Amino acid sequence: MEKLKEKILTEGRVLPNNVLKVDSFLNHQLDPPFLMEIGQEFAKRFYAKNPNKILTVEASGIALALMTGYIMKIPVVFAKKRRGTIPDNFYHAKIFSYTRQENIFITVDRKYLTPNDRILIIDDFLATGEATRGLIEIVNTAGATLVGVGIAIEKSFQAGASFLSSLGVPTESLVKIKSLDRGKIEFL
Amino acid sequence: MEKLKEKILTEGRVLPNNVLKVDSFLNHQLDPPFLMEIGQEFAKRFYAKNPNKILTVEASGIALALMTGYIMKIPVVFAKKRRGTIPDNFYHAKIFSYTRQENIFITVDRKYLTPNDRILIIDDFLATGEATRGLIEIVNTAGATLVGVGIAIEKSFQAGASFLSSLGVPTESLVKIKSLDRGKIEFL
Numbered sequence: 152m153e154k155l156k157e158k159i160l161t162e163g164r165v166l167p168n169n170v171l172k173v174d175s176f177l178n179h180q181l182d183p184p185f186l187m188e189i190g191q192e193f194a195k196r197f198y199a200k201n202p203n204k205i206l207t208v209e210a211s212g213i214a215l216a217l218m219t220g221y222i223m224k225i226p227v228v229f230a231k232k233r234r235g236t237i238p239d240n241f242y243h244a245k246i247f248s249y250t251r252q253e254n255i256f257i258t259v260d261r262k263y264l265t266p267n268d269r270i271l272i273i274d275d276f277l278a279t280g281e282a283t284r285g286l287i288e289i290v291n292t293a294g295a296t297l298v299g300v301g302i303a304i305e306k307s308f309q310a311g312a313s314f315l316s317s318l319g320v321p322t323e324s325l326v327k328i329k330s331l332d333r334g335k336i337e338f339l
Numbered sequence: 340m341e342k343l344k345e346k347i348l349t350e351g352r353v354l355p356n357n358v359l360k361v362d363s364f365l366n367h368q369l370d371p372p373f374l375m376e377i378g379q380e381f382a383k384r385f386y387a388k389n390p391n392k393i394l395t396v397e398a399s400g401i402a403l404a405l406m407t408g409y410i411m412k413i414p415v416v417f418a419k420k421r422r423g424t425i426p427d428n429f430y431h432a433k434i435f436s437y438t439r440q441e442n443i444f445i446t447v448d449r450k451y452l453t454p455n456d457r458i459l460i461i462d463d464f465l466a467t468g469e470a471t472r473g474l475i476e477i478v479n480t481a482g483a484t485l486v487g488v489g490i491a492i493e494k495s496f497q498a499g500a501s502f503l504s505s506l507g508v509p510t511e512s513l514v515k516i517k518s519l520d521r522g523k524i525e526f527l
Binding site for chain 1: 362363367368369370371372374375397398401402404405406408409412413414415416417419447448450451
């Protein structure tokens, strides 16, 4: 998606440890019309997979998932992050949060994920793949069908991309980043 | 907003301690077309105040704020919740989280809030008013102008409503709940 590349080049900042900050339109400040364009792009790429529900994880995934759900006319469920005890009525998966440098749980109320569901996972970033792995684990535990994974920004040099590829899950990354070495953004 | 009242009556659940769960369309699962209608309603009520930016707090505020920002064609900033040290480049306010039963900070990067901004605060619930109070504190610290507060569901019997009223801030609550006593939802 050319426009996303341009936004990343003009507004993104590379921080140490291969962190790409896109706080001005995706992760802290949100650019609603642009996020709607991203939703349209995801919808176009996944209509044929016929999902009936979108799954994402709070907080940064919500905006993209919501816009995609709006275009596709299907509900969105966002997994919640928790520490400590998980109530019995929640599916859960343990993931390692690199931002927080600790293990956390992501959880989804069993009511909102059933074996009849055809799930499209949407998220802002694919890096180590921890969040996506956790979401897929929850989809599998629920006995739902995973029809695809839509990622806005894939850091192709980290483990998540090859993990998803090894699973054979249909994945669409709107932008793929080959390298952030020496603060320079290089697309694949 | 009649449709929101109906949704609350048909899908909401009252839990102990005056908690109203609207997980099926607002706080865990999201109903995108309905949230767009809420965004349209907020936009209608606040156009005349001429905001140039919307401020909310993660995670549940994001969906409503995004739809309102989409209709009004203005950016959205969501405050992030944190514990521990706050980086120098963030405005912050300490609030008590009733969900977590602890003090947390809500924070906004100074870059995204300036004295030229005319801020509309949007949030899903107004109960004790802690989150709203924190957001207003941040707006004031930044020297920005607060033009209004839009709330989807006001629990009028808790402290937040009278706190906002005492400040004289233009507040629009789409639904006002008078009481949740004995598990019964009574509107004002």
